[in-house]
Amino acid sequence: MSVSPGSFSRANREPSASDNGTAQAGASLPLYVDLDGTLIYSDLLFESFLLLIKRNPFYLFLCMWWLLRGRAFLKVQIAQRVELDASLLPYNETLLAWLRGQHAGGRRLVLASASDAGLVRQVADHLGLFDDVLGSDAAHNLKSHNKLRAIAQHAGAQGFAYAGNSTADLAVWEQAAEIVVVNASQSVARRAEGMRKPALVIAPRPFSWRALFKALRLHQWTKNVLLFVPLLAAHNLQWEFWWPTLLAFVAFGMCASATYIVNDLFDLASDRAHPRKRLRPFAAATLAIPLGLILAGALLPLSLLLAAWISLPFLGLMIVYVVATLLYSARLKQLAIVDVLVLASLYTHRILAGGIVGGIVISNWLLAVSLFIFLSLALVKRCAELEVMSEGGRTSAAGRGYRTSDLPYLISMGIASGFVAVLLLALYIDTRKADALYPYADLLWMILPLMLFWIMRLWLKIARMEIHDDPLLFAITDRASWIVALLVGVIALAASFGGWA
Numbered sequence: 001m002s003v004s005p006g007s008f009s010r011a012n013r014e015p016s017a018s019d020n021g022t023a024q025a026g027a028s029l030p031l032y033v034d035l036d037g038t039l040i041y042s043d044l045l046f047e048s049f050l051l052l053i054k055r056n057p058f059y060l061f062l063c064m065w066w067l068l069r070g071r072a073f074l075k076v077q078i079a080q081r082v083e084l085d086a087s088l089l090p091y092n093e094t095l096l097a098w099l100r101g102q103h104a105g106g107r108r109l110v111l112a113s114a115s116d117a118g119l120v121r122q123v124a125d126h127l128g129l130f131d132d133v134l135g136s137d138a139a140h141n142l143k144s145h146n147k148l149r150a151i152a153q154h155a156g157a158q159g160f161a162y163a164g165n166s167t168a169d170l171a172v173w174e175q176a177a178e179i180v181v182v183n184a185s186q187s188v189a190r191r192a193e194g195m196r197k198p199a200l201v202i203a204p205r206p207f208s209w210r211a212l213f214k215a216l217r218l219h220q221w222t223k224n225v226l227l228f229v230p231l232l233a234a235h236n237l238q239w240e241f242w243w244p245t246l247l248a249f250v251a252f253g254m255c256a257s258a259t260y261i262v263n264d265l266f267d268l269a270s271d272r273a274h275p276r277k278r279l280r281p282f283a284a285a286t287l288a289i290p291l292g293l294i295l296a297g298a299l300l301p302l303s304l305l306l307a308a309w310i311s312l313p314f315l316g317l318m319i320v321y322v323v324a325t326l327l328y329s330a331r332l333k334q335l336a337i338v339d340v341l342v343l344a345s346l347y348t349h350r351i352l353a354g355g356i357v358g359g360i361v362i363s364n365w366l367l368a369v370s371l372f373i374f375l376s377l378a379l380v381k382r383c384a385e386l387e388v389m390s391e392g393g394r395t396s397a398a399g400r401g402y403r404t405s406d407l408p409y410l411i412s413m414g415i416a417s418g419f420v421a422v423l424l425l426a427l428y429i430d431t432r433k434a435d436a437l438y439p440y441a442d443l444l445w446m447i448l449p450l451m452l453f454w455i456m457r458l459w460l461k462i463a464r465m466e467i468h469d470d471p472l473l474f475a476i477t478d479r480a481s482w483i484v485a486l487l488v489g490v491i492a493l494a495a496s497f498g499g500w501a
Contacts, residue, residue: 033110072137110151169188169192182200215287328343372424386404
């Protein structure tokens, strides 16, 4: 019987203990179930490793030392230092439903994993399905033949059934009286079926390129358009300055994708507790944690190499950006107020980087306006998250330093920040510097009501709970935002036209 994810059979019914002769097996053979990649789509070693590194990045060096003493020792040392929430793990619900039927039929179930025995016990206690657990300790890594020996000793002469997913499970299947193939690759499934016909096959979830692109957050690359702001503000249209800025756009994009992946890996637990973020590729385990580590490990060095090729000062700003975003992911995002100030600064940082690459001296006016408008947008993001939490009956945002009771104050701060940005822009328009750069500077006053409209509308949408989590994604898909941006561009062009002649 073959089962695809999310369904049990072609007839779309739940398999019973009698399917494929499993009634007899259920009565006589205990079923040993693998954990990593089988019962859950993730791996507890990687899950616990990320929890440890998020707690203190310097544990990375200790992990390298522990690994020298063996994987079993590494697993125990990590497990002793982390707190795992078993309720948030990405379980294979198709397998779980089948196991519940087996359990209800009186079959003895044992959770047998190469993960640390303490963590395995937490999962078993949470599910309440398993009669016993087998896991690794400091001296024994329960994988492949080691797991086979442990299971054979535990089961005794009666024999056993085994559910697994990987090449490491082939050694166990070879000696098992009954096999269950779950979430296995085609090659592993064929080798398992060559031993004996599986009692149950649950097909793996197919690899999704869409999930990969979603993890890279390619739509967030639009933030890097801020690199071109200094050139536009200075009316510099020379290709020799735009080409390196375009390369800087790519470098910042790769760097941002890498840091977003790191952020998602650090935020697995809080994302899984969120009604929408739980669908992110790494939180939902549609992409594996090792793939995320490989992607981040490849994109980040490439972005820094490209930045170094553009210019060393730009490389310095990129390194500052990387350090700031990693600190934000690991700790700063949990600190109320500090998190939104960091986000606003990271937006403004792109404008500074664009000035460095384009050889433009950034005015204090531009920095001030940018900081306040981006602070308003950062607060939009937090308020949207808190409203979702409030709607779900929760009092605080997972992984954040805010409570739903903070919402009125954050809204006030966000609206005030947006208005201050418009006020600073008005003061700039009235300066001699604006008159020198814009021959028709009086036209710039027309931008103010457009900006006020956009900010007020944005916060009205927040009050109506019509924005969810990401104001950038909202702006990209919002027709009114595009119209405002187009009108602002036309007005700025008209005010500048005399300066380009």
